[in-house]
Amino acid sequence: MLRSDQLKQVTNLPLFSGIAEEALADLLDAALLQQFPAGVVLIYEGHHPDFLHILIDGLAEVFTEQDGEEWGISLVDPVTTFILAAVVSDQPYLNSVRTLSDSSVLLIPAQRVRDMFDRDVAFARVVARELAFAYRSSIKKLKGYMARSAVERLANWILTEANKGPAAEAVVIPFDRGKLASHIGTTRENLSRNLAQLTEHGVRIRGREIVIDNKKSLETFARPQRLIDDPDS
Amino acid sequence: MLRSDQLKQVTNLPLFSGIAEEALADLLDAALLQQFPAGVVLIYEGHHPDFLHILIDGLAEVFTEQDGEEWGISLVDPVTTFILAAVVSDQPYLNSVRTLSDSSVLLIPAQRVRDMFDRDVAFARVVARELAFAYRSSIKKLKGYMARSAVERLANWILTEANKGPAAEAVVIPFDRGKLASHIGTTRENLSRNLAQLTEHGVRIRGREIVIDNKKSLETFARPQRLIDDPDS
DNA sequence: CGTGCCATTGACCATTATCAAACGACGTGG
DNA sequence: CCACGTCGTTTGATAATGGTCAATGGCACG
Numbered sequence: 189m190l191r192s193d194q195l196k197q198v199t200n201l202p203l204f205s206g207i208a209e210e211a212l213a214d215l216l217d218a219a220l221l222q223q224f225p226a227g228v229v230l231i232y233e234g235h236h237p238d239f240l241h242i243l244i245d246g247l248a249e250v251f252t253e254q255d256g257e258e259w260g261i262s263l264v265d266p267v268t269t270f271i272l273a274a275v276v277s278d279q280p281y282l283n284s285v286r287t288l289s290d291s292s293v294l295l296i297p298a299q300r301v302r303d304m305f306d307r308d309v310a311f312a313r314v315v316a317r318e319l320a321f322a323y324r325s326s327i328k329k330l331k332g333y334m335a336r337s338a339v340e341r342l343a344n345w346i347l348t349e350a351n352k353g354p355a356a357e358a359v360v361i362p363f364d365r366g367k368l369a370s371h372i373g374t375t376r377e378n379l380s381r382n383l384a385q386l387t388e389h390g391v392r393i394r395g396r397e398i399v400i401d402n403k404k405s406l407e408t409f410a411r412p413q414r415l416i417d418d419p420d421s
Numbered sequence: 422m423l424r425s426d427q428l429k430q431v432t433n434l435p436l437f438s439g440i441a442e443e444a445l446a447d448l449l450d451a452a453l454l455q456q457f458p459a460g461v462v463l464i465y466e467g468h469h470p471d472f473l474h475i476l477i478d479g480l481a482e483v484f485t486e487q488d489g490e491e492w493g494i495s496l497v498d499p500v501t502t503f504i505l506a507a508v509v510s511d512q513p514y515l516n517s518v519r520t521l522s523d524s525s526v527l528l529i530p531a532q533r534v535r536d537m538f539d540r541d542v543a544f545a546r547v548v549a550r551e552l553a554f555a556y557r558s559s560i561k562k563l564k565g566y567m568a569r570s571a572v573e574r575l576a577n578w579i580l581t582e583a584n585k586g587p588a589a590e591a592v593v594i595p596f597d598r599g600k601l602a603s604h605i606g607t608t609r610e611n612l613s614r615n616l617a618q619l620t621e622h623g624v625r626i627r628g629r630e631i632v633i634d635n636k637k638s639l640e641t642f643a644r645p646q647r648l649i650d651d652p653d654s
Numbered sequence: 655c656g657t658g659c660c661a662t663t664g665a666c667c668a669t670t671a672t673c674a675a676a677c678g679a680c681g682t683g684g
Numbered sequence: 685c686c687a688c689g690t691c692g693t694t695t696g697a698t699a700a701t702g703g704t705c706a707a708t709g710g711c712a713c714g
Contacts, residue, residue, distance in 0.1 A: 234648060254568035261563065273553040282560050282648050305546065312545035313538065319552035320506040326559040327515050330494065333566045334606055335487035337669065365693065373567055378670060380694055415467060415515050570701070598661065611702060613662055 194221050198294060201267055203242065203318070206310040215304050215311075220295040224287045231285040237274045239295040243267065246291025247362060250283045251370065260371030262325065263288075272318055275301055288363055328416050338374040339382045343410035345372060346391065346398055348417050359398045427454050431527060434500055436475065436551075439543040448537045448544075453528040457520045464518040470507045472528040476500065479524025480595060483516045484603065493604030495558065496521075505551055508534055521596055561649050571607040572615045576643035578605060579624065579631055581650050592631045 190198065195216060198204070204212055221244070224230065230241060233252060248264040250271070261283050264270050274281045275298045287293075304311050332341055350356035361368055369379040383393050389409040390402030400406060414421055423431065428449065431437070437445055454477070457463065463474060466485060481497040483504070494516050497503050507514045508531045520526075537544050565574055583589035594601055602612040616626050622642040623635030633639060647654055 252564050252568070254564070257568070259564070259567040261560065273556045276549055277553040277557065279557070279654060280648065282557060282564070305549065306542065309539065309542050309545055312542055312549060316509055316538070316545060316549040316552055319549055319556055320510040323506045323552055323556040323559060324510065324512070324515060326556060326563055327494065330559055330563050330566065331485050331487070331492070331515070333563065334492040335485070335490070339669090364691095375671060376693075377672080377695085381670095384694085415513065421512055572701095597659095608703060609661075610663085610704080614702095617662085 190216060190219055190221055198244070201242075201244075203267060203269070203314060205314075207308060207314070208310065211304060211308045211311065215296060215300060218297050218300055222293050222295060224291050224293060226287050226289045226291075229284060229286040230293065231271060231281055231283070233282065233284045234280050236280055237271070237278070237298045239298055240269060240272060240275045240301045241285070242269050242294040242296070244292045244294055246293075247288040248285055248291060249288050249367070249371070250285050252283045258370050259373070260367065262329070263371065269318055272315065273322065276305065276315060276319065278302070288367075325419075331416050333373060338372060338378055339385055340410060341372050341374075342379065342382045343386060343389070343406060344412050344417050346386070346400070347403075347406060347410055347412055348419065350400055350403075357400050357403075359400070361396045361398065423449060423452060423454055431477070434475075434477075436500060436502070436547060438547075440541060440547070441543065444537060444541045444544065448529060448533060451530050451533055454525060455528060456523070456525050459520055459522045459524075462517060462519040463526065464504060464514055464516070466515065466517045467513050469513055470504070470511070470531045472531055473502060473505065473508045473534045474518070475502050475527040475529070477525045477527055479526075480521040481518055481524060482521050482600070482604070483518050485516045491603050492606070493600065495562070496604065502551055505548065505555065509538065509548060509552065511535070521600075558652075564649050566606060571605060571611055572618055573643060574605050575607075575612070575615045576619060576622070576639060577645050577650050579619070579633070580636075580639060580643055580645055581652065583633055583636075590633050590636075592633070594629045594631065 198216060198219075198221070199212060207215075220239075224246075230248070231237075243264050243266045245266050248270065250261040250264060251258050252261060253259075264285070270285055271281055271283065273279075278298075305315055306312075332344070336344070346359055349359040365379055366376045369376045372379060372382075374382070383391075383398075386406070386409075387393065390400060390405030392399040392401055431449060431452075431454070432445060440448075457479075463481070464470075476497050476499045478499050481503065483494040483497060484491050485494060486492075497518070503518055504514055504516065506512075511531075538548055539545075565577070569577070579592055582592040598612055599609045602609045605612060605615075607615070616624075616631075619639070619642075620626065623633060623638030625632040625634055
């Protein structure tokens with residue numbers, strides 16, 4: 189159950205803009221706002237979705253475990269739903285999700301989401317938009333995997349991270365190398381070599397900080413493409 | 422403009438079930454049902470979506486061109502929409518689409534789709550379901566790329582193709598080897614070697630026909646997983 | 655009976671994974 | 685304060701996998 193101050197905070201989320209007030213109240217009156225420390229698994233691959241999760245604050249990762257190895261599917265920044273598709277289609281989760289930092293997560297019972305989705309057009313529209321966005325993101329990732337080597341993926345990852353912040357001459361990796369490797373789609377060892385290799389293309393490595401000395405040089409090497417690397421197109 | 426017999430055919434599509442009759446009529450009165458021969462590019466990556474495409478009959482492929490090479494993203498069987506996400510989010514196509522056999526395609530003006538989507542809950546629900554399905558498919562493909570080698574992807578492709586038909590001891594590749602390679606995510610040359618390699622795991626190659634002599638053996642090698650290879654989970 | 659198209663094969667190189675060892679930062683306990 | 689773990693990272697050696705280039709083989713079609 190949400191406290192009234194929490195309710196107010198949640199009601200103003202862009203995710204819920206345009207939804208009729210009573211409908212939203214109906215949706216949220218069974219919702220929970222929970223705090224989690226870093227490293228907690230919120231969703232297990234193969235399980236059936238009981239709640240829609242919305243990351244309000246913090247950082248999370250979507251990942252899959254194959255043959256004892258973990259592979260990163262995507263990183264989740266606030267404010268976003270995660271694995272909405274499983275809830276909508278009432279099918280088992282294809283991936284697991286864990287927090288990477290202290291996070292607060294809004295949990296809405298799955299059945300209620302589906303009910304609302306059947307009744308409120310505005311909500312259905314929001315859901316479809318989120319799904320379209322998620323779909324496009326995964327297609328971009330897929331294109332990156334099919335057409336690029338690990339170094340190129342890394343170089344482009346650095347560039348898009350750098351473009352997130354305003355003045356972008358350094359990127360700080362928000363987790364350990366192994367995790368970054370799993371999201372780039374390679375091994376720890378290889379990532380190390382790849383980072384070393386980028387040293388010859390305008391980049392300096394300072395522990396967890398990647399300093400971009402020569403962005404032009406890095407871009408020449410990475411050859412970023414709008415239809416793969418631009419997060420909002 | 423649809424002829425009345427075409428209209429009747431289209432109205433009965435599972436895609437449109439549950440949608441109010443007037444709403445559907447409104448959606449379809451500006452629609453076109455077109456025939457295309459094999460090999461026609463219907464959608465160009467980077468272009469802005471003018472129509473929602475629905476494959477009524479035939480076969481199509483979604484692909485992307487990178488550095489002069491084509492990579493297969495997915496195959497489209499009837500009856501399915503393709504690249505619905507671009508229409509919904511009103512963003513440029515991330516991929517191109519071409520017919521692989523003679524096909525008939527229903528074209529609905531994009532703006533009308535978005536209008537309907539804003540008005541009719543049932544339609545919004547159908548759209549969201551399609552998007553959720555597309556998203557899950559691409560996540561499955563992504564998992565396959567991250568955790569499997571090309572031979573394993575090939576072996577699993579054969580198995581899922583075989584499971585489509587009822588009595589499944591042979592699979593016929595519906596296009597040339599190069600195209601199959603681009604959808605498996607490898608080169609023509611490598612695909613050749615990979616097919617040869619599968620010979621030791623219960624499979625015989627007869628031109629375009631892949632005969633499965635020993636399914637158990639192939640499965641042992643491929644290690645299919647429900648959350649990657651089962652098309653409807 | 656060529657000619658072109660596709661598929662296969664071989665040789666070679668690039669990329670990536672794997673296994674093993676060493677390194678360095680950090681904190682704990684002697 | 686130093687020795688000694690641990691943990692994450694780097695480095696090296698080697699093997700597996702995949703891509704590229706070139707040559708060959710088969711087959712259909714004119």
